[in-house]
Amino acid sequence: MRSAPRIPGPRAAADDFDLDAFPLPPPVPATEPEEPRPAPQPPTPEPESAAAPPAPSGPPAAPALVLPHRVLKALLGAWALAACSAEEAEAVEAHLTVCAACADEALRLRDAVGLLQTDRSLDLDPALRSRVIDACLSRRPANIPVPHWAAPYDAETARLDALLRDIGGSEWHAPVRLKWFEGERAVNRKTTVAGVIGHLMTVDGLVGTALGMDVLLGDGASGRGVDWPLSPGARTEKYWSGARRPLTRAIRGPWREQSHALIRTVSFAGRKVAELSVSYGDFALPMHDSLLDRAFECWVHGGDIAEAVDYPYEAPSAAHLNRMIDLAARLLPAALAERRGSGPAGPARHLVTAGSPGRSLHLEVEGSGGGDWYIPLDSPAAVGSPAHAVAQVALDSVEFCQLVAGHVPPVEAAAGQQGDREAIRDVLFAAASLSRL
Template identity: 65%
Template structure:
């Protein structure tokens, strides 16, 4: 560093100020005769102690400095002080940096100011990410409701849908226009084989809008497809019809607003209706669900497809919280006997075993879901009952909650599910394939 002996710090510790030996260059001198230019400006030179040798004249600057003529002495104190902010931000040129740092070795007040500015600049660069946590809205709402409950709270069976749509909304708000056209691969099972369909982020949101519209129509709200014939109510057919409309499968971010407004309307309607709408039937093509289960189904699909979108745009995405995940796993477990019966009617599973005598409980399979949101369920194998009993348990399957949800979403093949298995192999295979058949477009 120019003018600084080797080994000294760039900003030395405080010491006696330069003004202790005379006025600073930008301080007006006392009135008196002018004898020509001096080291400290125009006016009287400072008195030197008796017997002290005269100070040598400063060498001309080897480079130009803004506001200073070429070849002149170091710029005045006020000029160097005005450069401290730019120096702290590393915005000075190499020449200005050298002059400022040389000045800091001679001026204690500027050295102190430089330290304060450098610390302030450090506060302008936080180490943490500025991305909002997708769960921030849920935590804020939980904190607010914990202090004063809402006059009309969201029903418990609708809270997973509320949370998952809020998370997906946060993800969509954080995306750029180009990312709306990013390719997204949708996967599900039909029969015994996996099926794939490639669409875009906008196409996925259109799919969610079309299928959510089934719940909206059942609650007396506007259907995004308009007047839909009775034989056109299945999720797949509705989605294809929606993609063929003016909305389009590849329409960019304009798909976001209608989907979010529809989800808000569904949550408001469920909150105001409460128990009166909980059992309203929602047709899903060849089967139906009450509104309370339809909201869980929509929450599950919103989470799964939000994960598909997050993978497509390389964005981190978290699973539902434990209480919500348990509700979603419980819905899938309760639907397994119905799915198994549907596969039998289609000739994809062996027929149920006849009971020896009337009143004898049928066989059951113990489904153990481990981890966050897990639990134990006993699946009826010989009747379409929602749940069986423990008396004739013939098989046991153990899966992680995330693995079970990926199986039910059609993202994991039944033969590849990482499951602990014990008991009748045929019963285990049929339940695993029934779980995969819960998936759909």
């Protein structure tokens, strides 16, 4: 027989293991209290040769627990979890020194317990899906690949769908409070998890309409040829108010089917579809930016749902997060000009022509997906440059996205500010004004 591997000792024994099948030796019965004794007299000295050895102190040691091999083998799992009593643990450890098969099994069980007790998060890395797909496509390229500008939407809808698969039926009715900014104040709207998915499906339908797809609105009505508003907020309110009954988990199927159809359609449409305009009523975006915007909203509302049902939800991969931040930075000059036109923001201080440099704000976004952007302050047509920066703002990447989503007040957003205070305030409020229902 080969020598048994050395096995580390277990942790402190637990008290919740069922010992009915293998009872311990009966306890020693308690002795009756002794009668009072008279005070002891001094002992009479005896010759050294007649002295008796000292009596052992304490009760006699209990005999070692003896268990058959099949019982000891069955106790290995409990021993690895430190769920054995002290006597059982001693018996198992003695057995492991003479039985190589059980010693090998004990090592495997102890390694498994170590995996169960890891301090690391068991949630999957948000970038894992992208890495797996990239590895697969490197071996066998897709006949019709997904455009790179549609990849963030593909990834975020898949992540949100994974969250929805994990929640129970009752959690679809959990209250969710959607937040955004209107003008100078924060506003919110209360709905449910199912209501959020209905909102995403309804606004995604604007992209489908631009692609010529039949989209579902209301209780299964086709969106083509129906007089539905283009504004995302008004469109969602009409959808919610037109529902005949409270939305349930059944909404997940149509939403996911529509997201798959959008990805398939842009993949087969060719390169020209990237510049196709998608109207949102008051503004429009090219298709490549529109799907990036939908990916951003899918992540933000996925976080809202996760918070409502107490579910862990991570930020997008660094590459996708960087593109979302870049989209917001490119929209900031127009948002700033719109606020100036309506009054909340201060007037431009310099007149600049298209393509010429003017004053700019250095937006430094730190963390995953971060980078540096120079936001033109005097005209959307101007070019921001480091040489003309009059202010600097530093934010964490996720915090900046929360600001753009209307989840963080502008006055609390920036971790670092330097330079023109008015320019900093105008840009931060312009970032919050990008949010909407």
